[in-house]
Amino acid sequence: MGINFKIDENLCIGCKKCVTDCPVSIIGFDKVPFMKDETHCLKCQHCLAVCPTGALSILGKDPKNSISADMINLDSSELEKFIKFRRTVRKFKDNELSEETLNKLIEATSYAPSGHNSKKTFLTITASKLETDNFLAFMMREFEIYLKSNTLPDAYSFLKYVHYQYKKKGDDVTFRGAPHIIVTSIPKGLTISYVDTIIALSYFEIYANSLGVGTVWSGIGRYFFEILPNLKDYLKIPEENSIGYVMAFGIPDVRYYRTVQHEKLNHKILGLK
Numbered sequence: 426m427g428i429n430f431k432i433d434e435n436l437c438i439g440c441k442k443c444v445t446d447c448p449v450s451i452i453g454f455d456k457v458p459f460m461k462d463e464t465h466c467l468k469c470q471h472c473l474a475v476c477p478t479g480a481l482s483i484l485g486k487d488p489k490n491s492i493s494a495d496m497i498n499l500d501s502s503e504l505e506k507f508i509k510f511r512r513t514v515r516k517f518k519d520n521e522l523s524e525e526t527l528n529k530l531i532e533a534t535s536y537a538p539s540g541h542n543s544k545k546t547f548l549t550i551t552a553s554k555l556e557t558d559n560f561l562a563f564m565m566r567e568f569e570i571y572l573k574s575n576t577l578p579d580a581y582s583f584l585k586y587v588h589y590q591y592k593k594k595g596d597d598v599t600f601r602g603a604p605h606i607i608v609t610s611i612p613k614g615l616t617i618s619y620v621d622t623i624i625a626l627s628y629f630e631i632y633a634n635s636l637g638v639g640t641v642w643s644g645i646g647r648y649f650f651e652i653l654p655n656l657k658d659y660l661k662i663p664e665e666n667s668i669g670y671v672m673a674f675g676i677p678d679v680r681y682y683r684t685v686q687h688e689k690l691n692h693k694i695l696g697l698k
């Protein structure tokens with residue numbers, strides 16, 4: 426399928442911004458821009474985004490359907506406060522998110538950057554608390570079977586505690602009782618692809634929090650995926666994919682009244698004393 430590069434010559438003012446912003450320099454110019462080599466197009470749509478007059482269309486996208494720069498009114502100090510205020514949530518209400526909210530989350534996450542704009546991260550999301558609980562129960566059963574093989578590496582022995590809490594106390598340390606989980610995965614063998622799956626979840630987390638949806642990264646869930654291959658099949662994750670990361674989410678059942686006060690990460694700004 427071609428990339429459908431089109432210029433509206435009535436709107437083009439010949440500024441060449443599309444030419445100079447294309448990251449792979451495949452747009453030429455002869456009175457108007459033209460496509461030199463569409464096989465190398467990243468499909469990043471920078472050319473569409475940078476055109477001041479909306480003269481350029483690519484991939485069948487009409488520039489009129491984009492959010493225009495003057496529609497964005499983001500106060501950076503509010504964003505800074507918001508970033509500082511976000512906390513990992515470990516207590517959730519049972520209430521499930523609507524399909525509309527899930528779709529909003531998926532849409533925003535789709536705007537996360539990815540290496541070479543590959544956009545290969547696959548999102549698997551549970552739609553209900555029952556689905557999440559059933560998956561957790563399956564995971565615990567699979568773990569019990571696995572334990573019988575006596576091959577659990579020492580580094581994973583804390584999973585026995587997680588399992589004990591679930592079996593003996595009914596505590597869900599893995600997903601913290603959240604009604605939903607999201608698992609990212611990506612086709613094996615892509616360079617820098619694992620990073621894409623993490624960035625996608627970071628975008629997901631920030632946008633979710635802006636909607637009042639709390640999140641917890643589940644490193645524990647990720648560990649279970651590493652030793653229990655059947656989990657992937659249970660969630661119908663494409664066979665050719667490897668797991669990125671796991672996050673649980675839902676409406677928080679905890680309220681934070683203020684930010685924490687973190688010290689800055691260790692850093693050095695080269696050139697400054």
Ligand SMILES: Cc1cc2nc3c(=O)[nH]c(=O)nc-3n(C[C@H](O)[C@H](O)[C@H](O)COP(=O)(O)O)c2cc1C
Nearest residue numbers: 511512513514515598599601641642643644645646
């Ligand atoms: C990669 C990653 C894995 C994590 N795994 C877990 C986990 O398995 N269980 C959990 O309760 N929290 C988990 N967390 C949450 C961290 O413990 C939490 O981010 C940290 O304590 C700081 O708290 P804050 O997010 O409220 O600032 C994880 C966080 C990250 C980034």
Ligand code: SF4
Nearest residue numbers: 447466467469470472
């Ligand atoms: S989509 Fe990106 S890579 Fe393709 S022509 Fe436009 S700017 Fe260049």
Ligand code: SF4
Nearest residue numbers: 437438440441443476
């Ligand atoms: S950025 Fe838009 S107006 Fe400028 S040359 Fe490209 S198509 Fe024409």
